[in-house]
Amino acid sequence: MEIINISNLSYRYHKTDVLENINLSISENDFLAIIGPNGGGKSTLLKLILGLLTPQSGKIEKKIKNNQVGYVPQNTNLNTDFPITALEIVLMGHTTSKKKIFGYSKEDISCAMSSLEKVGMAKFAKSKIGDLSGGQRQRVFIARALCSNPKIMLLDEPTASIDVKGQKEIYELLKELNKSICIVVVSHDISVLLNYAKNVAHINKNLVYHSLENIEKNIDTQNEHLCEVELLSALGKTQICCNHNH
Template identity: 30%
Template sequence: MSAVISLENLTVAYRRHPALHHVSGEFARGSLTAVVGPNGAGKSTLLKTIMGQVRCNSGRVVTHLAAERIAYLPQQAEIDRSFPISVLDCVLLGYWARAGLFRRISRDMVQRAEEALAAVGLGGFAQRAISSLSVGQFQRVLFARILLQDAELILLDEPFNAIDTRTAGDLLRIIQSWHAEQRTVIAVLHDYDQVRKAFPQSLLLARNVVAWGETEGVLCHENLHRARSMAEAVDEHAPLCAVDVHDAGHEGSAPR
């Protein structure tokens, strides 16, 4: 299978201490991959680097898709819900990459947004303010927005964090439907049992790649023990990482 994302000797450092260290590998087109590892392993940093929100210090990310074909769901803690916007308008932002700021929202677009809300279990919520929603309800709204984006690559940072079991199950079924449609999904997760049951591929990080491949082999006892040991051995007072301070950039190319 062809690669959607290629990581080539990627190093990302904060204050010259590595958050990701010499990471190489590929996410195959149509794959469903969980990114797992101890706290501070670089999982969220990896997604932000793929999105170009964090600059790499050496190596590079090669994206084999146009930017508008990528959807990104950050952690809820990074989203300001105090902005006075309705559920429907929040979902309609899924058209942003294709429609831009000034294109008129058509009745057909509104209908598709309402259908997306129904698909995530929020029929009838269109005019509610996003500030009035629970954490789980707002996560459903964000998934409805991704449905409108019709992306080929979907990046999810802790999509099940702090939500109830029923909502997590509903959203997991949506993720599995994306996988069935041959979309590429990469999700940062913490629940290893959930990963084993629902995610065929896994990337185990501890700043370095511990293991990457089929989940059954990646999440073996030896690898998990190694990841914990690597995370616990990190010394924040160690000598600075000798990375190339001349950023290699975030490179991308649309498919031809």
């Protein structure tokens, strides 16, 4: 079932066109990778889907409620000196809590603990966020997004500045979550992503869509990243056929 439909969407900051005539359909069990060059408009598209920006033309139809969209922003490694625990970070994800000012209810805490459990971080609930590794910290931010029981989770560069082993663990976690949640990931890690994504949207002002569901994914990313030449050759093996220029 389709949960988001984007049609003829264009966006410009001041007088600069950043996205032009974007059409995209996202379904409930999708694992969509959004790739493309720096400045291509990937984060802008996520902000439009989240409703943080309003398109100048075209429309985004969401067939789910706004609080069913989970978001893991870029740069969650900032402010790691702030004395806050993993559990407190996750509690911030509650969108329906009635006790926002003077603490959280037992239900909020048990829901936050269950989110930490889902990402394998329950035993770090009381740890200061600054004492966790980059990968562990990212899991906590994913747990925060899980708190609102999202139907779709948008992640902006979730594995940036995480080592290769940690990156693979994050993608394995997303694969597990994808059994019940639609996942949309903006990433530059094309070689890793291709082992997990079902569909790819390449964005560089315009959008070019590739479905990966019916192709054999035989890219070996067990230990390291592929260089671009290896990646292109791997793509050749999978017989992705592009009849356009990126």
